[in-house]
Amino acid sequence: MQFGAAIFGPEGLRITDWERAYFREYGPFGFILFARNIDTPDQVRRLCDDLRAAAGHDAVILIDQEGGRVQRLRAPHWRQWLPPLEQMQIATDPIRALWLRYRLIAAELRDVGIDTNCAPIADITARLTHLFLRNRCYGDDAVTVMDASRAVSDAHLAGGVLPVIKHIPGHGRASVDSHKDLPRVTAARSDLEAQDFVPFKALSDLPMGMTAHIVFEDIDDSAPATTSRVMMDLIRNDIGFNGLLMTDDIGMEALSGDVAQRSRASIAAGCDVILHCCGDAAEIVQVGQAAGQMSDAAQSRADAALMMRKTPMPVDISALSEEFDHLLGAGAE
Numbered sequence: 001m002q003f004g005a006a007i008f009g010p011e012g013l014r015i016t017d018w019e020r021a022y023f024r025e026y027g028p029f030g031f032i033l034f035a036r037n038i039d040t041p042d043q044v045r046r047l048c049d050d051l052r053a054a055a056g057h058d059a060v061i062l063i064d065q066e067g068g069r070v071q072r073l074r075a076p077h078w079r080q081w082l083p084p085l086e087q088m089q090i091a092t093d094p095i096r097a098l099w100l101r102y103r104l105i106a107a108e109l110r111d112v113g114i115d116t117n118c119a120p121i122a123d124i125t126a127r128l129t130h131l132f133l134r135n136r137c138y139g140d141d142a143v144t145v146m147d148a149s150r151a152v153s154d155a156h157l158a159g160g161v162l163p164v165i166k167h168i169p170g171h172g173r174a175s176v177d178s179h180k181d182l183p184r185v186t187a188a189r190s191d192l193e194a195q196d197f198v199p200f201k202a203l204s205d206l207p208m209g210m211t212a213h214i215v216f217e218d219i220d221d222s223a224p225a226t227t228s229r230v231m232m233d234l235i236r237n238d239i240g241f242n243g244l245l246m247t248d249d250i251g252m253e254a255l256s257g258d259v260a261q262r263s264r265a266s267i268a269a270g271c272d273v274i275l276h277c278c279g280d281a282a283e284i285v286q287v288g289q290a291a292g293q294m295s296d297a298a299q300s301r302a303d304a305a306l307m308m309r310k311t312p313m314p315v316d317i318s319a320l321s322e323e324f325d326h327l328l329g330a331g332a333e
Helices: 017-026 041-055 084-090 094-111 142-158 189-196 199-202 228-237 259-269 281-291 296-307 315-332
Strands: 004-008 026-033 060-063 065-067 162-168 208-211 243-245 272-277
Touching: 017 041, 017 281, 026 041, 041 060, 041 142, 041 208, 065 084, 065 094, 084 094, 094 142, 094 315, 142 162, 142 199, 228 259, 243 296, 259 272, 259 281, 272 281
Parallel strands: 004 026, 004 272, 026 060, 162 208, 208 243
Antiparallel strands: none
């Protein structure tokens, strides 16, 4: 089956008749869930089943379950997590604690039918990193972030959940929120290659990645990475990322034009899939028309990603949770 080159956020807690009909016609690669789509575990399971049935294939279902501020599954049904950077700072054996955290998160996701998480964040936090991102990161140096991102990815894959590495090729130097404005990074390419690009290059084998809506002025000062052919070539050839590449949310205000124009520009630049999150029906149609069906190359990368979606390796979740709590409790003393 040739997938539609889009991932859509549904409108609410249940699939609508319009969504069912449109998703059946278009066959999107997948879906992404937000707080508006989450109530109880049984409700999430039904929604996931209905979305996949409408798409006509075992579609990936994504979520942003980083923990901390960006956490769609919350109490009382799911565990509350510290911001990642805070956990890294207080845990004894922080890399092991990070693996445990995301192996437990993977178990929570699989239990309700979600099979893809938008993590790890391989961005490196810095002095000017905007607050919307800073405590979502794992560290302020390339080696720490590289090791942490690998642990996060391995934990997801062991738990049967596909990781999505973000935000390629690096969001840490952005001093404005790309949800609201277009960040411009003035750092020299040599500095970016020595620092920001390093974790992404080390994890270029991951199945899926998400772009950064950022202009890197020393490389291409005319367009953000998501819509820049120059930056897409850098991501593919210099960083060496061979996985399925999706945009960050196409509705973010860092991008110019309407969602159809943004989608066409992203596909033309080299993105494989458009991520559209808000659930607006009119915009969904516009994005679907602009994105069309996956190219043969994108379809091949999508198939390769799906091949990495495995049955979880059996583990004692209680024992992992106990170890995790010990590492954080000892680190907080």
